[in-house]
Amino acid sequence: MLSIKGLNAWYGSSHVLQGVDIEVGEGEIVCLIGRNGAGKTTTLKSVMGLVDKTTGSVTFEGKELLGEPAHVRFHHGLAYVPEERRIVAGLDVRDNLRLGLLASRDKAREKELIAETAKIFPRLAERLDQTAITMSGGEQQMLAIARALISSPRLVMLDEPSEGIMPVLVDEMFELFRDLKGRGVTILLVEQNVELALGIADRAYVIDQGEIVHQATAAALLADAEIQERYCAV
Amino acid sequence: MNGLSLDLLGLQLFTGVALGALYILMAVGLSLIFGMLTVVNFAHGAFYMLGAYVGLWLMMHGANFWIALVVAPLAVAGVGLAVERVLIRPLYGRGIDYPLLLTFGLSYIIVELVRVAFGNTGYPVDTPEALQGAVDIGVGYFPLYRLFVIAATAVILAALWFFLEKTSFGLIIRAGARDPQIVRVLGVDVSRVWLIVFGLGTGIAALAGLLSAPLQGVIPEMGGPILAEAFVVVVVGGMGSLAGAAVAGLLVGIVVSMTSLFAPEMSRVAIFALMAIVLLIRPQGFFGRAGLMS
Ligand SMILES: Nc1ncnc2c1ncn2[C@@H]1O[C@H](COP(=O)(O)OP(=O)(O)OP(=O)(O)O)[C@@H](O)[C@H]1O
Numbered sequence A: 001m002l003s004i005k006g007l008n009a010w011y012g013s014s015h016v017l018q019g020v021d022i023e024v025g026e027g028e029i030v031c032l033i034g035r036n037g038a039g040k041t042t043t044l045k046s047v048m049g050l051v052d053k054t055t056g057s058v059t060f061e062g063k064e065l066l067g068e069p070a071h072v073r074f075h076h077g078l079a080y081v082p083e084e085r086r087i088v089a090g091l092d093v094r095d096n097l098r099l100g101l102l103a104s105r106d107k108a109r110e111k112e113l114i115a116e117t118a119k120i121f122p123r124l125a126e127r128l129d130q131t132a133i134t135m136s137g138g139e140q141q142m143l144a145i146a147r148a149l150i151s152s153p154r155l156v157m158l159d160e161p162s163e164g165i166m167p168v169l170v171d172e173m174f175e176l177f178r179d180l181k182g183r184g185v186t187i188l189l190v191e192q193n194v195e196l197a198l199g200i201a202d203r204a205y206v207i208d209q210g211e212i213v214h215q216a217t218a219a220a221l222l223a224d225a226e227i228q229e230r231y232c233a234v
Numbered sequence B: 001m002n003g004l005s006l007d008l009l010g011l012q013l014f015t016g017v018a019l020g021a022l023y024i025l026m027a028v029g030l031s032l033i034f035g036m037l038t039v040v041n042f043a044h045g046a047f048y049m050l051g052a053y054v055g056l057w058l059m060m061h062g063a064n065f066w067i068a069l070v071v072a073p074l075a076v077a078g079v080g081l082a083v084e085r086v087l088i089r090p091l092y093g094r095g096i097d098y099p100l101l102l103t104f105g106l107s108y109i110i111v112e113l114v115r116v117a118f119g120n121t122g123y124p125v126d127t128p129e130a131l132q133g134a135v136d137i138g139v140g141y142f143p144l145y146r147l148f149v150i151a152a153t154a155v156i157l158a159a160l161w162f163f164l165e166k167t168s169f170g171l172i173i174r175a176g177a178r179d180p181q182i183v184r185v186l187g188v189d190v191s192r193v194w195l196i197v198f199g200l201g202t203g204i205a206a207l208a209g210l211l212s213a214p215l216q217g218v219i220p221e222m223g224g225p226i227l228a229e230a231f232v233v234v235v236v237g238g239m240g241s242l243a244g245a246a247v248a249g250l251l252v253g254i255v256v257s258m259t260s261l262f263a264p265e266m267s268r269v270a271i272f273a274l275m276a277i278v279l280l281i282r283p284q285g286f287f288g289r290a291g292l293m294s
């Protein structure tokens, strides 16, 4: 479904991604792991169109994405939940959710979709009129995920969704990812919490210094203490 | 103080409000454009002047004031759209000084072109017939046209507020001003939004220019002083805030008209002193967010 081939990315003159290859099949949960600074975020940003200079090929359902602006990639059915969550300050929870629908063809069903989303995210349902920025980190992360999901994307990329969030919420969140998979949503997940991520993933890639250095089924990688030690120890 | 001078003060207060109305119209555009595009638009005063001249040209060619008041802002908004699309857009992402210098240069070009077309000397503009005369507002007779300027500004502000707070496009603007990247990721073509905001801002500046014409006449340099005053209003009110522009615009208008009653030569000094005081006490202005410039 998503096919990344020989992806290179630069920030200014620093060559950060050096030929990344990743395949994500329809309905899969694929996990991308690696040390700090390995290039995980840059990979997701490049797929979404947020890195200025990229070469290689990124296709989504056969369509080439490189060269398309980010907002066009959204319309292909791609969603991205950034590392820093990016909840918009000054807006309440409802308006943050509405943002997820602004460009969507489903805008006419706004009320209905917000109600549906509130059912999936009960923590948000109680806080629709609260200023989003006053919520806890975990609740904000839930909101960022809900905002990305409300337009029913086909593939969601999540960058370290469990970072700095209390364990109860993390469990709730990963339960949700399993649910999403059940509903046919494809997921590309970047995580530091390797065990947890491999627990729900089908396959995993290990990235180091901008290159994919290992790939395996999640189960095999979970059992491979050596690789985990070598590339993922923080 | 006797009653007469109190009435005079009251009238001068209203004069200040009418002046403030023009500042407000200028400041909301500057503030929106800065908030969204991070462009310090030094051509805003030139668009104000252009609005007045396009209106003048229309009236010379048989249009009445009301038609000019609708057509001139639309025409200048069109110029604004072209300027953003062709000149400013290539400069995004290059730092705040590039568009600043560009619009600074552009303002000189626009003023020069108007001089070529209309000459160096100004023109008086008649107050539209329906708005001639004065009405008793309790403290004395106040020119009807100035009341109209105040009312028109109130209507524009209310419409802008509704647009920003109650429509989907307004939501995009509010969110995009704080985080353009997330808005793009959610499927919005932000560059189109920037284009529209720039056009909207220049259109409102043109409207202000034409509204000022029956009060002050038109000359090619008319955009200079009001641009400086509008910058003061934006800074005092807080960058990117509609309410801030409204409150600060009124305040600056009243300060200018009051000082010009007592010490006309001090009125420019007074507004910069006001700005200095506000900045010392509240660097982000009345309604601004701290750290916006960092
Ligand atoms: N905006 C930027 N400008 C310049 N260099 C950057 C930028 N963002 C990231 N880098 C560099 O690119 C490399 C890859 O960064 P990236 O953020 O993709 O790593 P990551 O795997 O997501 O790390 P982390 O686990 O810390 O989130 C790092 O060396 C980083 O310093």
Ligand SMILES: [Mg+2]
Pocket: A040, A041, A042, A083, A159
């Ligand atoms: Mg990262």
